[in-house]
Amino acid sequence: MAYDLLFTGGEVLGAGRADLAVRDGLVAAVGPDLAGTARTVVDVAGLLITPGLVDLHTHVGPGYWGIEPDPIAWRSGVTTWVDAGSAGAYTLAGLRRVAAGTDVRVPALLNISAIGLAGRTGEGRDLATCDTALAIDTVRAHRDLIHGIKVRIDRETVGDNGVEPLRRGLAAAEACGVPVMVHIGTAPPTLDEVLDLLRPGDIVTHCASGIAAPLGPAVHAARDRGVLLDIGHGSGGFAFDVLERQIAAGLAPDTVSTDLHARSLHGPVFDLPTTMAKLLAVGLPLDEVLAAATVRPARALGLPGGTLAVGAPADLAVFRLEEGAFPLVDAHRQTRHAPLRLVNEATYVAGRRMIPRVGPPVPPWIPLTDVQRAALARRERDLRTLLTAPLVGADGLADQFPRPTPRSP
Structure with a gap:
């Protein structure tokens, strides 16, 4: 063969x-x-070969939160980057251009607000932009790209509109036969109001949020009827102590995602393998964590990949497993130690190895600490030093065009 x-x-x-x-x-x-x-x-x-990792919650589209996926993908093993609501109906063309220009796969969740995440927040305050009919038409016209609806429900995003943007998102999703991913955060509306509306197969992201603290009967009821719990770490959506209480209550997450965006890329998230290590740090077994980053998120949105079955896309990640006691931090600077971490050695999309890429500068509107800025400057200096030094010396070269042997006099 x-x-x-x-x-x-x-x-x-x-x-x-x-x-x-x-x-x-x-x-x-x-x-x-x-x-x-x-x-x-x-x-x-x-080494360990896994399916290319499937990150169920990222932001790679244009706007306030967006990042470039390829410079992170080649060194992290993430071959599918689900853009979770960066674009709405008005701005989907921009996301489509991004997806067409990447090596990785970029399926999308359409923001129920037609303006998407052009700004930091507030997209759900004007109900005129939360147009159900427009969302339905947009999904149907872009079924190759769109695999669900995204709705952010928190006090800043929706203002006085409560769960109405979610109701509209659910109506659009029902008409198109796709799931809804709902972001939870600061009340109002209350967490119970949000959870009680969700259907089997819908997804709660930031499920271990220290702000929303999803614990109690409504969470159990949602899980029992088939609502999925997704980590969605982000810059403010993950707390170790909440996740530990959830696991003790039988509410381990179904999927692990990063909510990787311009404000979380340089910490506290960094990448998906680091987020996966945080689940290992609270005691979840490696096989569960790998399933939560491969087959389960692919299945949640009906995506190809997430498996190494014959006939599946050859999206592959090659990892080295390192044992130790690796310190990790959540969104609120709580720390835990992981006994194991996955270090990416190579990433392949459709059988092609991804090449190293350097990411763009941090946008000027992104807040960074002095320590983060100093670390980024140090990384740039180290990279410049590495690449400006000659690759090898004389002993590492061949004489590609040998000189003719002098004739004897």
Whole structure:
């Protein structure tokens, strides 16, 4: 059998010690000692191959919160970046241009507010922009891109409109047969008002929020009828103590996502493997955390990927597992220590290895501490030093155009 790419000697998630072959951008075979030839063979002995990670909550579209995904994806293993409401009906064309220009996959959740997240907040205060009919038309016209509806429900976002933007989002989602992801935060409206409206398959993001503190009967009732709980860490949506209480109450998250955006990229989130380590730090097992970042988020939105089954897209992440006691911080500067972390060695999308990228400067409107600014400056200096030094010395070079041997006199 001829393959484009063959990984040998590693651990394949769900298959143990096995080889994995890729052909035409798809997983072609998984098994021990695969026979056949391959254009490229990659030795991954001692490493773990997982499906490319699926981040259910990111912001990569244009606007206040958006970031570029490729400079983070190549070093983190995240091959699917669900843009969670950066764009509404008025601004979806901008998100489509972003998605078309990235190496990673960018499915989207349409913001019920047609203006999306052009600004920091407040998109749900004008109900005229929360146009159900317009949202339905937009989803139907862009089914290749849109896989759900996003609604942010907190005091700043909706003002005096309470849960009405959510009702409109649910109506649009029902008409289109897609789920709703709802952001929870500072009341009013109350958490119970929000949760009581959700249907099986809808998603509560920031589920371990220290601000909303989702605990109590309404959370259990929502989980019991099939509402999904998503971490959605972000710059203010995750607290270790809340998650620990939820796990003790039988409310472990279904999915782990970053809510990675311009205000969380440089801390406290950093990337999805770091967020996954935070779940390991509170005692969740590795196989559960991996499922929460691969097959479960893919299934939640009906996305391809999240699996290494034959015929699946060859979106792959290669990790080294490191053991130790790794300090981690939540959105409120509480710390815990993870016994394990995933260090990305390579990321592939449709069988193509992602190349290293450097991200753009931080937008001027993003607040950073002096320590964050100093760290970014130090990183830039270190990178400049690394890249301006000659790659190798004379002993690492070949004489590509040898001089002719002088003739004897």
